[in-house]
Each structure stands twice: as C-alpha cells, then as structure tokens.
Amino acid sequence: MVAPPAALCDLPRMSQFQDKVVVVTGSGRGIGKEIARAFVARGAKVAIASRTEANSNATAEELNAMGPGTAKGYAVDIANHDATVEFGKQVAADLGAVSILVNNAGVTRDGLALRMSEEDWDTVLDTNLKGAFNAVKAFQRTLLKAEDARIINISSVIGLMGNAGQCNYAASKAGLIGFTKALAKEFAGRKVCVNAIAPGFIVTDMTDELTPEMQEGIKKTIPLGTFGEVEDIANAVIFLAGKEARYITGQVLTVDGGMVM
Numbered sequence: 001m002v003a004p005p006a007a008l009c010d011l012p013r014m015s016q017f018q019d020k021v022v023v024v025t026g027s028g029r030g031i032g033k034e035i036a037r038a039f040v041a042r043g044a045k046v047a048i049a050s051r052t053e054a055n056s057n058a059t060a061e062e063l064n065a066m067g068p069g070t071a072k073g074y075a076v077d078i079a080n081h082d083a084t085v086e087f088g089k090q091v092a093a094d095l096g097a098v099s100i101l102v103n104n105a106g107v108t109r110d111g112l113a114l115r116m117s118e119e120d121w122d123t124v125l126d127t128n129l130k131g132a133f134n135a136v137k138a139f140q141r142t143l144l145k146a147e148d149a150r151i152i153n154i155s156s157v158i159g160l161m162g163n164a165g166q167c168n169y170a171a172s173k174a175g176l177i178g179f180t181k182a183l184a185k186e187f188a189g190r191k192v193c194v195n196a197i198a199p200g201f202i203v204t205d206m207t208d209e210l211t212p213e214m215q216e217g218i219k220k221t222i223p224l225g226t227f228g229e230v231e232d233i234a235n236a237v238i239f240l241a242g243k244e245a246r247y248i249t250g251q252v253l254t255v256d257g258g259m260v261m
C-alpha cells in the first residue's frame, strides 16, 4: 500500500538558514563560537575563522558533531588584508557563495591614552575596525549578489559611551558603527542589510580578565544587574540575519542589560 502524502504540518520545519553559507570571524571561542553554533544548529554551512588553525578546527569538529549544518575551520589574521582576501577565495571554493557575514573578531590592549603605545593602538584598530573592512572586501561580490544578504558587525557599548583605559578599543568600536551606517547606505540598493550589535558585558575570556572587584563595580552600572551570556548575542545575530529583520538596516542593537539607553 502506498503511504499517503505527509500533511504539511507533519514535515520537519525547514530552517530559513538551511544550506546558507555564513562566515563568522573570531569564532574559535567566546561569542563568535556561540554565533557559529547557532547557525550550524539551523542547518547553515559555517566558516569558522580564527587566528590559529588548531582552534578553528577544534571548534569546527565540535560543531560538526552536533549538526545538522556543517562547519569548516580556517586560520586567518583578519587584520591582514591580503590574507583575508585569500581566505574569501578559499571559503567560496569550499562552501560556495556567502550570504551572511558576521564581523566578530576583536581584541583589547587596554591602557591609559597617556601611556598607550602606538603598537597597542594599531593592533586594536587593525583587528577590530580594519578587519571588518577587510572581510567585507573579501566577500562583497557574493554578498551583493545574494538573496537576503546580511552583514552584522559586533561593536560594543564602549563604542557608544567610551571607557577610561580603552581609547583604542572605544575608537575601533565607534568606528565600526560609522562603518556600519555608511555601508548600509551603500549596499541598500542591492537589499543587503548591514547592522551592528553593541554587547554590554558578556561572560567570556575577555571579561574573565577583569578582577572580581571590577566585575562587581560594573554590575552596579547594569540595570538588569548581571553580565550577559554568549547566547544573548547569538540570539540577536540570528534575529538580524533572518527574514524577520528584512526592513532593518544601519542600526545598532544594544544587548547590554540596559547599560546604554
């Protein structure tokens, strides 16, 4: 006997990200890894990019064990323009045309401006700001041709409000917001939405570097009273990457427990 056709409601719900090619920079650990995990969980093909091959491959392996999407590890220094363009070619050859780019790679080299070295200034600006430009250059052709393409830049509340001891980081993250808005205007004609997320304090290796006293002091400035989790940022990325956000571009979404309002 021939089985009757399955009712629509019996079919597994296909994720809108199924087989989409997604690049997440700085996804060997922390927030980037969780963003990558969220896309793999929805069936996407995800390029895991971090500085070290061992980290990227270990993360890709971990995410592949989880499925249903796939992850592939890449080692790239996003601050290096030529290396990033090469990385773009490799991703296109391995996974296909990219339609979602998440610029997440970031570093800190904190210190008061009076004492900050040129090297610490350059490292932070080259990674956090120029790195995003480099990645856009590497993927712009396919992004401009893709349907429902998205660029999501991970900025920071520090880029909105400044912070003593972080003039390099604040400048890079504020710059990323300006970059987001200019690019949103340039790419709008091709329906590519470009937005930024400004996380507050999220529990990762970056915040683990703060002393317990500093952490307690910061929590007093957060209306919701606690640090956020990596999932809070990944959820915001998934929203902005999805069809539900098709009419949102050039915006900064703060995910910060109410620090900046």
Ligand SMILES: NC(=O)c1ccc[n+]([C@@H]2O[C@H](COP(=O)([O-])OP(=O)(O)OC[C@H]3O[C@@H](n4cnc5c(N)ncnc54)[C@H](O)[C@@H]3O)[C@@H](O)[C@H]2O)c1
Pocket (backbone or CB within 6 Å): 025, 026, 027, 028, 029, 030, 031, 032, 049, 050, 051, 052, 076, 077, 078, 079, 104, 105, 106, 107, 127, 131, 154, 155, 156, 157, 198, 199, 200, 201, 202, 203, 204, 205, 206, 207
């Ligand atoms: N953790 C927070 O509280 C917080 C708050 C606001 C914004 N952010 C931003 O979120 C992003 C992720 O932060 P995180 O806390 O997960 O940091 P993290 O230090 O845990 O991870 C950063 C990732 O970026 C990668 N990376 C650094 N330099 C790179 C380079 N030159 N090329 C390629 N990859 C590079 C690292 O290898 C790592 O995988 C960063 O842009 C950070 O500025 C974090």
